[in-house]
Amino acid sequence: MDHPLDIEKSPGTLNVSSRSTSEENVASEPAPPLPIPPKLRTWNQRIENLAGLEARGIKRVLPEERHAASGSAYAQMAMLWFSANISANNLAVGLLGPLLFGLGFIDSAMCAFGGILVGSAATAYMSIWGAPSGNRTMIVLRYFMGYWPAKLPCLLNMILMIGYGTIDCIIGGQILSAVSGGSMSIVVGIVIVALISWVIAVFGMAIFQKYERYAWAPQLFVLLILIGSAGRSFNASLQSTDLLTGEPLTGGPLTAARLSFFSLQLSVPVSWSAASSDFYVYYPENTRPWKSFSLTMIGLTLSFMFVNLIGIGLASGTFANPAWLEADGISSGALILAGYDGLGRFGKFCGVIVALGLINNNVPGTYASALGFQVLGRYGKMVARYLWVCVIVLIYFVCAVAGRNNLFDILSNFVALMGYWTMIMVAIVLEEHVIFRRGKVFDWAAWEDKKVLPLGIAAMVAFLLGWVGAIIGMYQHWYVGPVAIKVGGVGADIGVWVGCAFAMVVFVPLRWWELKRYGR
Numbered sequence: 001m002d003h004p005l006d007i008e009k010s011p012g013t014l015n016v017s018s019r020s021t022s023e024e025n026v027a028s029e030p031a032p033p034l035p036i037p038p039k040l041r042t043w044n045q046r047i048e049n050l051a052g053l054e055a056r057g058i059k060r061v062l063p064e065e066r067h068a069a070s071g072s073a074y075a076q077m078a079m080l081w082f083s084a085n086i087s088a089n090n091l092a093v094g095l096l097g098p099l100l101f102g103l104g105f106i107d108s109a110m111c112a113f114g115g116i117l118v119g120s121a122a123t124a125y126m127s128i129w130g131a132p133s134g135n136r137t138m139i140v141l142r143y144f145m146g147y148w149p150a151k152l153p154c155l156l157n158m159i160l161m162i163g164y165g166t167i168d169c170i171i172g173g174q175i176l177s178a179v180s181g182g183s184m185s186i187v188v189g190i191v192i193v194a195l196i197s198w199v200i201a202v203f204g205m206a207i208f209q210k211y212e213r214y215a216w217a218p219q220l221f222v223l224l225i226l227i228g229s230a231g232r233s234f235n236a237s238l239q240s241t242d243l244l245t246g247e248p249l250t251g252g253p254l255t256a257a258r259l260s261f262f263s264l265q266l267s268v269p270v271s272w273s274a275a276s277s278d279f280y281v282y283y284p285e286n287t288r289p290w291k292s293f294s295l296t297m298i299g300l301t302l303s304f305m306f307v308n309l310i311g312i313g314l315a316s317g318t319f320a321n322p323a324w325l326e327a328d329g330i331s332s333g334a335l336i337l338a339g340y341d342g343l344g345r346f347g348k349f350c351g352v353i354v355a356l357g358l359i360n361n362n363v364p365g366t367y368a369s370a371l372g373f374q375v376l377g378r379y380g381k382m383v384a385r386y387l388w389v390c391v392i393v394l395i396y397f398v399c400a401v402a403g404r405n406n407l408f409d410i411l412s413n414f415v416a417l418m419g420y421w422t423m424i425m426v427a428i429v430l431e432e433h434v435i436f437r438r439g440k441v442f443d444w445a446a447w448e449d450k451k452v453l454p455l456g457i458a459a460m461v462a463f464l465l466g467w468v469g470a471i472i473g474m475y476q477h478w479y480v481g482p483v484a485i486k487v488g489g490v491g492a493d494i495g496v497w498v499g500c501a502f503a504m505v506v507f508v509p510l511r512w513w514e515l516k517r518y519g520r
Contacts, residue, residue, distance in 0.1 A: 055204075063285040078295040079299065082216050083360050085299075088175065089164070089358060090361070091314075095315040098315035098318075102257055103249075103261055104241070104316075105236045107254075115263065119269035121297060122422070123272045123276045124297040126273040126429065143453060145428060145463070146456015148456060152460075158369045166410070168358040168359075169362070170404050173193065173355075174333025174404075175351050175352075176193075176333075177189050186331075196359050201389045204367065212364075226336075229347065234314070235317055236316070252489040252490065256489075256491060256492035260492045270423055273425070314339055332407055371385065420470035458507055465503060468499075468502060469499040
């Protein structure tokens with residue numbers, strides 16, 4: 001989709017979000033702009049006037065600024081998510097079923113598919129607000145959690161996206177290093193992935209939408225080649241086994257392993273829920289929610305299921321293929337590249353394409369997390385979006401270099417941990433929508449008006465108590481909750497379920513009291 005010229009470019013400020021005349025009757029007085037030195041102002045204008053660069057930050061996209069509806073534009077909804085998630089980082093999550101939890105091929109596949117469906121549905125639900133509102137996801141959240149409480153999920157979302165950027169850079173670096181036979185260090189590979197991600201994310205929505213429209217094709221091609229090359233070593237008959245004793249997993253321990261992997265798989269697609277509306281703000285205001293939901297769901301489920309099945313297949317092959325087992329001992333990237341063994345230089349070429357495909361996944365998260373700085377407060381809005389992109393990329397580049405030898409720990413701990421709060425957030429939004437806002441019209445122009453937005457007392461209390469539930473139900477290497485340890489006699493990660501239950505039970509009565517007491 002081509003986007004119109006951003007109307008935010010003004011001579012006096014660095015991307016300060018100002019309100020349109022049509023919105024002033026519902027808005028609180030905007031914060032006065034900070035004085036900008038003339039040289040800095042001129043420099044900023046030159047950058048923002050570059051062809052294709054999106055200067056818009058978190059300011060609402062008004063209905064008259066949207067694009068006309070078209071079949072190809074709506075197809076882009078599904079294409080965006082398919083392209084962004086048909087990537088090696090999601091493939092690496094599939095490896096964890098057999099290699100970390102000891103699950104067999106069928107157990108791993110069924111848990112992955114179930115978790116992906118639930119997590120994708122949550123993200124697809126959150127995506128329905130972008131087109132009607134013209135607001136980014138963390139701005140939409142103000143209508144459900146209140147102006148101030150919504151800043152906490154915003155901060156957590158920035159951490160989440162930085163974390164995934166770190167994972168993408170590490171895996172990309174590992175693959176490129178493996179392709180070079182070790183002559184290129186992982187750090188150099190990290191630099192390549194981070195640098196290209198930075199260039200695309202700096203230019204913003206128009207460029208990365210075009211990029212994602214076509215970037216899926218080479219990824220799909222090389223992953224199909226991977227299936228053809230490595231598929232003969234996939235062990236579809238692999239049974240669930242205790243990795244410590246070698247005995248078959250049965251009963252409580254098997255249930256615990258299934259539940260933990262199911263929850264982990266859910267946590268990956270649901271992590272997009274805090275950003276899914278961001279990419280639909282230029283769609284027509286009358287876009288039907290079912291269309292946004294279904295197309296997002298299609299893109300997410302197809303991509304996640306496809307790459308996870310490949311990851312599970314590769315992991316299953318390590319138990320009978322010594323070369324794959326040795327490669328896995330080096331890195332996840334080396335194991336992926338080992339799947340191309342026998343293809344010679346063409347196999348290495350495919351490995352490079354897989355590594356560069358991580359950029360597909362990295363760019364949307366970089367874009368969304370940069371907007372988070374502006375959501376946090378007026379001083380964040382004083383800085384242009386493209387500058388925040390530079391900050392985000394620098395942060396996850398440093399994190400990737402520091403954590404490049406601990407990928408499995410990052411995947412198994414960080415991904416699940418971030419899944420806790422995103423599901424709690426979705427649960428609160430769903431209850432507010434279905435129970436308290438059904439049939440009511442949202443005043444989307446009042447996105448900065450603290451007097452119109454909810455106070456958020458109920459949402460904040462429910463969110464924090466949901467975290468209490470997540471803590472007592474989490475099972476991580478560094479901490480095991482008192483409820484989690486009782487599952488199956490060996491423990492399982494049920495933090496996302498206990499957290500959601502706590503939040504949903506607490507939110508409804510507190511929200512009823514809040515509405516009765518304050519009326520908003």
